[in-house]
Amino acid sequence: MSKIRLKFSKMGMGKYISHLDLLRTFTRAIHRAGLPVRYSQGFNPHQLITFSLPLALGVTSETEFVDIDFEEGTSAVEVVEKLNGSLPPDIRILNASEPKCKANDIVSARYIIKMDLCGLVSKARLQEFFNLNEILAVKKTKRGEKEINLRDYITMYDLKELTENTAKFEVILLAGGENNLKPDILVAKLCEFLGSCATESYEIHRTEIFCKDGEKVKNFY
Amino acid sequence: MNCYKSKFEACLKKVQKPARYIGNEFNSVHKDDFSNLVSFAFCFPDVYEVGMSHLGMKILYQMMNEREDTVCERVFAPWVDMEDELRKNGIPLLSLESHLPVADFDIVGFTLQYEMSYSNVLNMLDLAGIPLKSADRGEGTAFVCAGGPCAYNGEPLADIVDFFILGEGEEVNNEILDAYKVWKAQKGKRVEFLEQISRIQGVYVPAFYDVEYNQDSTIKSITPNREGVPAKIKKRIIKELDNTYILDKMIVPFMDIVHDRMTLEIFRGCIRGCRFCQAGYLYRPVREHSTQKLIDAAQKLIDSTGYEEMSLSSLSTSDFTCLHELIDELLKITVDKRINLSLPSLRVDNFSMELMEKVQTVKKSGLTFAPEAGTQRLRDVINKNVLEEDLLRTSRIAFEGGYNRIKLYFMIGLPTETEEDVKGIAELAQKVIDVFYSIPKEIRRGRSVTVTVSTSSFVPKPFTPFQWEPQNRIETLIEKQKLLKDNIKTKSISYNWHQSHVSFLEAVFAKGDRRLSDVLIAAQQKGCRFDGWDEHFEYEKWLEAFKDCGVDPEFYAYRKIDHAEILPWDHIDIGVKKEYLMKEHDRAYEEVTTPSCREKCMGCGAASFGGGVCFEQNQA
Numbered sequence: 001m002s003k004i005r006l007k008f009s010k011m012g013m014g015k016y017i018s019h020l021d022l023l024r025t026f027t028r029a030i031h032r033a034g035l036p037v038r039y040s041q042g043f044n045p046h047q048l049i050t051f052s053l054p055l056a057l058g059v060t061s062e063t064e065f066v067d068i069d070f071e072e073g074t075s076a077v078e079v080v081e082k083l084n085g086s087l088p089p090d091i092r093i094l095n096a097s098e099p100k101c102k103a104n105d106i107v108s109a110r111y112i113i114k115m116d117l118c119g120l121v122s123k124a125r126l127q128e129f130f131n132l133n134e135i136l137a138v139k140k141t142k143r144g145e146k147e148i149n150l151r152d153y154i155t156m157y158d159l160k161e162l163t164e165n166t167a168k169f170e171v172i173l174l175a176g177g178e179n180n181l182k183p184d185i186l187v188a189k190l191c192e193f194l195g196s197c198a199t200e201s202y203e204i205h206r207t208e209i210f211c212k213d214g215e216k217v218k219n220f221y
Numbered sequence: 222m223n224c225y226k227s228k229f230e231a232c233l234k235k236v237q238k239p240a241r242y243i244g245n246e247f248n249s250v251h252k253d254d255f256s257n258l259v260s261f262a263f264c265f266p267d268v269y270e271v272g273m274s275h276l277g278m279k280i281l282y283q284m285m286n287e288r289e290d291t292v293c294e295r296v297f298a299p300w301v302d303m304e305d306e307l308r309k310n311g312i313p314l315l316s317l318e319s320h321l322p323v324a325d326f327d328i329v330g331f332t333l334q335y336e337m338s339y340s341n342v343l344n345m346l347d348l349a350g351i352p353l354k355s356a357d358r359g360e361g362t363a364f365v366c367a368g369g370p371c372a373y374n375g376e377p378l379a380d381i382v383d384f385f386i387l388g389e390g391e392e393v394n395n396e397i398l399d400a401y402k403v404w405k406a407q408k409g410k411r412v413e414f415l416e417q418i419s420r421i422q423g424v425y426v427p428a429f430y431d432v433e434y435n436q437d438s439t440i441k442s443i444t445p446n447r448e449g450v451p452a453k454i455k456k457r458i459i460k461e462l463d464n465t466y467i468l469d470k471m472i473v474p475f476m477d478i479v480h481d482r483m484t485l486e487i488f489r490g491c492i493r494g495c496r497f498c499q500a501g502y503l504y505r506p507v508r509e510h511s512t513q514k515l516i517d518a519a520q521k522l523i524d525s526t527g528y529e530e531m532s533l534s535s536l537s538t539s540d541f542t543c544l545h546e547l548i549d550e551l552l553k554i555t556v557d558k559r560i561n562l563s564l565p566s567l568r569v570d571n572f573s574m575e576l577m578e579k580v581q582t583v584k585k586s587g588l589t590f591a592p593e594a595g596t597q598r599l600r601d602v603i604n605k606n607v608l609e610e611d612l613l614r615t616s617r618i619a620f621e622g623g624y625n626r627i628k629l630y631f632m633i634g635l636p637t638e639t640e641e642d643v644k645g646i647a648e649l650a651q652k653v654i655d656v657f658y659s660i661p662k663e664i665r666r667g668r669s670v671t672v673t674v675s676t677s678s679f680v681p682k683p684f685t686p687f688q689w690e691p692q693n694r695i696e697t698l699i700e701k702q703k704l705l706k707d708n709i710k711t712k713s714i715s716y717n718w719h720q721s722h723v724s725f726l727e728a729v730f731a732k733g734d735r736r737l738s739d740v741l742i743a744a745q746q747k748g749c750r751f752d753g754w755d756e757h758f759e760y761e762k763w764l765e766a767f768k769d770c771g772v773d774p775e776f777y778a779y780r781k782i783d784h785a786e787i788l789p790w791d792h793i794d795i796g797v798k799k800e801y802l803m804k805e806h807d808r809a810y811e812e813v814t815t816p817s818c819r820e821k822c823m824g825c826g827a828a829s830f831g832g833g834v835c836f837e838q839n840q841a
């Protein structure tokens with residue numbers, strides 16, 4: 001088996017590295033590290049690299065996954081060590097393993113969201129938002145724009161901390177394949193709901209990715 | 222530590238391409254504590270993806286940061302959406318690495334690559350909160366300096382820039398940093414620092430010179446206004462390229478930039494002497510790197526960047542004396558790593574298909590040539606020694622080798638140009654097409670051929686034999702563009718041209734004097750910026766700015782200047798003598814070409830630097 005799954009984090013300003021740029025970043029880091037990566041066949045060969053689940057621009061994460069095809073016998077330990085030496089500081093490889101779950105089975109992801117507030121917001125007010133039957137928003141898809149009900153995409157909400165100037169909560173949102181919700185859409189709607197109490201300053205951080213395992217849901221790895 | 226950081230981050234969520242502003246790229250240099258360092262903010266007055274493609278900045282950035290006593294951080298012009306956010310939120314211009322206010326740096330240095338970036342220089346100073354005028358900067362304010370090709374006639378920025386750096390920066394920048402340290406330790410006055418560095422060869426402090434004018438607005442005199450400053454400021458060059466800092470490490474950006482590849486600079490200067498080309502005179506004499514040094518640097522670049530493409534950089538790749546040897550050696554270290562070599566600036570006359578076959582291992586992209594003028598007569602006038610036979614022969618080789626797209630670059634509005642010369646462009650393009658169809662179908666690739674003709678408008682530049690020439694009026698240029706368009710009879714030729722209004726302003730600022738500083742300030746206040754970008758260029762605002770300042774732009778662009786007149790840049794010495802340029806100007810009118818430095822030294826004056834091609838014969 002030559003495919004190695006790397007778990008990595010994308011922190012700090014690294015959250016503004018777009019998906020396409022991230023691919024380029026890995027390609028060059030692999031080059032610099034001199035790792036024996038495998039290439040696709042065909043007219044324009046490229047390194048065999050696949051990310052499990054794209055991360056929205058502006059979101060940090062401690063649980064990203066990328067699968068890379070190496071030549072037979074490449075040591076996973078060596079890959080982690082060398083790549084950490086050749087990746088920019090905001091991207092860190094956490095561990096390497098054989099791919100177990102399939103990216104196609106990804107169903108949701110957990111995020112911690114921290115919002116700066118500039119007015120009094122009660123716990124109940126926040127709960128009210130997450131209890132709404134309908135939170136309509138426009139989502140851009142490959143085929144154009146469509147209106148969706150965010151309610152259908154939120155599977156968990158848990159308030160962690162509420163002070164005069166910040167609200168920190170956790171959500172699990174549908175992710176992967178067909179039903180994917182970018183967390184910034186949710187934040188934008190919440191800001192709208194809170195009106196003048198909301199500010200434009202917020203942080204979103206991905207902490208977990210889940211996939212289905214028959215009827216059950218488990219951590220992706 | 223940084224009070225703007227969170228506000229700045231909030232802006233990033235609202236702009237296009239936030240990766241322009243994040244820094245932290247691989248090989249970027251971060252130094253935590255600035256307190257005992259000389260801090261240099263290296264500003265490129267254009268957007269990130271343009272600025273990051275520039276070689277000079279990469280060299281000086283790595284070089285300055287190798288000094289333990291110095292920190293150099295990059296600054297680019299924020300794109301218009303980001304500028305709006307910064308202004309709205311009261312955030313000043315910040316450096317890319319530490320996101321620190323540019324105004325807090327000791328020295329703020331701009332590189333001037335093209336005249337149309339001047340408004341961005343002013344806009345960036347304004348965003349940084351640094352007074353636009355040198356005279357308004359008090360003790361404790363950052364020093365503003367500028368280098369790059371446009372600094373040789375930096376007069377339009379004379380009231381804005383505290384000092385210019387003329388020529389290649391590797392040595393002189395270090396000398397300036399050393400001087401700064403001494404001056405800072407002595408707690409000297411602002412003017413004392415400027416006086417001290419004005420004694421360094423290559424440093425020009427415009428405030429130390431007075432310019433007097435005649436009744437007719439021409440210049441009467443340019444004289445130093447204090448003791449100890451040189452009457453003529455001589456540029457700096459690196460005599461032995463191999464002995465200087467050679468770039469073996471480059472920042473690898475996250476986002477796609479204009480030239481997203483390794484750059485290997487093989488030589489400086491040009492042996493050719495095309496009479497319109499400023500670079501050809503500014504960078505004399507030609508000096509090469511040795512192949513061995515280049516291979517070492519290439520290997521290090523490959524290891525340190527991971528790039529998949531390497532481009533050789535110079536004014537004319539094919540003039541490198543050991544080009545074949547260099548390419549063979551480079552292929553040895555690149556092919557296995559799937560790295561492509563690209564060779565820009567190849568000349569038609571010694572083009573070899575074998576060379577192209579060697580380097581174009583994967584892609585057969587189009588070929589580009591620059592005959593510059595449509596007829597042999599005009600090519601002789603401008604000393605572009607390209608023969609029609611060469612171009613057609615090369616095209617044939619290329620078509621037989623599988624190419625079916627060729628780009629041809631020309632200039633319109635060149636001195637002595639006639640209708641025939643303009644039509645000649647269309648005819649030449651047609652001849653290239655005819656060559657394609659004369660090749661048997663079995664040999665050439667594809668059924669059809671495309672020739673793209675691009676014309677730019679001639680801009681007379683300082684330090685060239687054409688510096689005394691007037692530019693064609695905008696209306697004339699437009700007529701010529703139309704004439705050319707009407708003479709293109711086939712769909713296989715596509716024609717692109719440049720906006721003539723931009724070329725006009727380029728001529729004004731290229732040949733301008735220090736009376737234009739006020740115009741620049743007025744234009745910035747009216748909102749001019751990113752003039753090099755069609756969508757942001759506002760000609761009307763510029764005209765208003767000229768009018769408000771009572772300056773006639775046509776005086777600079779459209780006047781035929783007499784050889785006896787004092788030019789705004791006469792106190793700048795690039796090595797090439799004014800008398801030599803006059804002689805070349807005369808030869809242009811006689812339609813006599815001038816041989817390259819390797820065929821015959823014509824004694825231009827650049828030998829005074831004591832190195833390079835001028836002494837090759839003696840050494841051999």
Ligand code: SF4
Nearest residue numbers: 818822823825828835
């Ligand atoms: S002195 Fe002679 S060889 Fe040297 S740059 Fe001038 S013309 Fe060329």
